[in-house]
Amino acid sequence: MMELLTYPFMQRALLVGVLISICAALLGVVLVLRRNSMIGDGLSHTAFSAFALAIVFGFAPLWFALPVVIVASFFVLRLSQNRRIHGDAAIAVLSASSLAIGTFAISISKGVNIDLNSYLFGSILSVTWLDLVFCIILTTVVVLLYLFTYHRIFAITFDEDFAKSIGIRTGIYDAIFAIICSVVIVLGMRLLGSLLISSLIIFPTLTAMRLKRSFRGIVLVSVLISALAFIVGLVLSYLFATPTGATVVIVNLFIFIITTLIRKIVE
Numbered sequence: 081m082m083e084l085l086t087y088p089f090m091q092r093a094l095l096v097g098v099l100i101s102i103c104a105a106l107l108g109v110v111l112v113l114r115r116n117s118m119i120g121d122g123l124s125h126t127a128f129s130a131f132a133l134a135i136v137f138g139f140a141p142l143w144f145a146l147p148v149v150i151v152a153s154f155f156v157l158r159l160s161q162n163r164r165i166h167g168d169a170a171i172a173v174l175s176a177s178s179l180a181i182g183t184f185a186i187s188i189s190k191g192v193n194i195d196l197n198s199y200l201f202g203s204i205l206s207v208t209w210l211d212l213v214f215c216i217i218l219t220t221v222v223v224l225l226y227l228f229t230y231h232r233i234f235a236i237t238f239d240e241d242f243a244k245s246i247g248i249r250t251g252i253y254d255a256i257f258a259i260i261c262s263v264v265i266v267l268g269m270r271l272l273g274s275l276l277i278s279s280l281i282i283f284p285t286l287t288a289m290r291l292k293r294s295f296r297g298i299v300l301v302s303v304l305i306s307a308l309a310f311i312v313g314l315v316l317s318y319l320f321a322t323p324t325g326a327t328v329v330i331v332n333l334f335i336f337i338i339t340t341l342i343r344k345i346v347e
Contacts, residue, residue, distance in 0.1 A: 084315065089207065090204070092208065092209060092212055093204040093207050093271060093324070095212055096207050096270075097271055097310045097314060097328075098310055100271065100310075101284075101303075102222075102223075102306065104264050104277075104284070105280070105281075105302040105303045105305070105307075106222050106223070106226060106302070106303060107257065107260055107264060108281035108285040109237075109288075109295075109298055109302055111281060112282060112285040112289075113238070113295075114236075117281060117282050118278070119261065122174040123174075124265050124277045124278050125174070125175045125182075126149050126174060127148075127265050127274055128200065128269070129181045129182035131182070132181075132182035132183070132186050132199065136185050136186065142210075142211075146263065149262040150259055150263075152174060152178075156170050156258075157254055157258055198273070199273060200275050201275060201323055201325050201326065202270065202271050202273035202276065202324060204314075207271055211267055214267055218267070225256070226299070232248050235248060236250055238295075261281075264281075265277055271325065272325035276329050279329045280306060283335075284302040284303070284309070284332065286336055287302070287305050287336045290336075290343045291343075305332075309328060310328050310331075313328030313332075314327075
């Protein structure tokens with residue numbers, strides 16, 4: 081572990097990964113319990129498309145991708161509220177079309193050297209100190225949001241109609257979570273890739289739900305599991321020279337399977 085921390089790129093990857101894992105876990109609790117967890121998958125594919133277009137046309141990938149994904153998140157929310165198109169269908173349309181656009185843009189580009197695998201599966205070498213600064217700011221915002229509006233988030237998560245009836249402006253919170261989800265996806269994609277980043281939103285919450293019954297317990301355990309799984313996955317990927325993103329997801333999957341089996345045995 082000490083040898084791992086002697087490399088600057090590993091230091092950046094560890095810090096960014098833990099912060100992204102914390103944010104994704106806090107975000108995932110709300111999305112999973114509201115059955116909107118697949119929005120992460122759709123936005124990650126949108127981020128891949130935005131990154132690809134930015135590189136092809138010579139734009140700064142991060143600054144180009146962030147507004148594009150934020151707009152896409154509002155687009156999904158708007159479609160989800162449309163009775164003619166269900167939320168899962170809207171996400172499926174966004175996911176498939178974005179991935180196709182990104183792949184098409186890369187395939188027709190000439191004179192541009194793009195490592196497709198690094199965007200699909202992530203690369204710890206692509207993580208910069210600027211990403212770390214963004215992650216610190218993002219984590220601070222998300223934690224403060226939970227601390228100061230915990231009861232409102234709880235109400236919106238379990239009964240949106242009730243939340244509206246007591247005067248909570250649910251639309252504003254939907255917008256806030258859409259923006260946060262977009263930023264988490266864009267920053268985390270550099271580390272885990274567009275095909276794997278959504279797993280950080282889903283797995284920790286599902287695992288925590290097997291261990292805790294209360295909303296507060298699920299939130300806390302989800303954060304701990306998410307951060308721990310990333311650290312273990314990063315160390316294992318370093319020791320065995322395996323892809324970081326895939327290793328982190330496998331660790332999350334392993335923890336989920338173990339907790340599921342334990343719960344079945346206990347019950």
